[in-house]
Amino acid sequence: MDANIEPRQYLVIQDHTSEYPEPITFEKGAPLTVGEKYEGPEDWDNWFFCETPGQKGGWVPAQIIETLKDKTARASQSYTAKELNVRQGDLLVGSKILNGWVWCNRSGRSESGWVPLACLQESGQ
The missing domain is CATH 2.30.30.40 (SH3 Domains)
Structure with missing residues (x-):
């Protein structure tokens, strides 16, 4: 990314x-549950609503979502929304x-x- x-x-x-006073923030390697892809009129491509344990969900860029063989995902780098x-x-x-x-x-x-x-x-x- x-x-x-x-x-x-x-x-x-x-x-x-x-609109998100409590942004999702995580370290590299954090487990992610990947949800819906952002769809809107803005030119904001490749964002997915993700959750990680202990936090409210938030929008995460596709470039840092690493999908694993068992269909789970983790963060390929640290990130804050x-x-x-x-x-x-x-x-x-x-x-x-x-x-x-x-x-x-x-x-x-x-x-x-x-x-x-x-x-x-x-x-x-």
């Missing part, structure tokens, strides 16, 4: 607020793009999380 990019600065052009709440005009630094989302850090702060690519515009500042 190496979708790392050279860090890029983004300007938020549309507000985004997470934490989303970053952003407002129009915020400046962010993105370091990874995956399935229509960008992993961003808020400029000047240690806050980070996923933001939909459609809410961002690359900034030359």
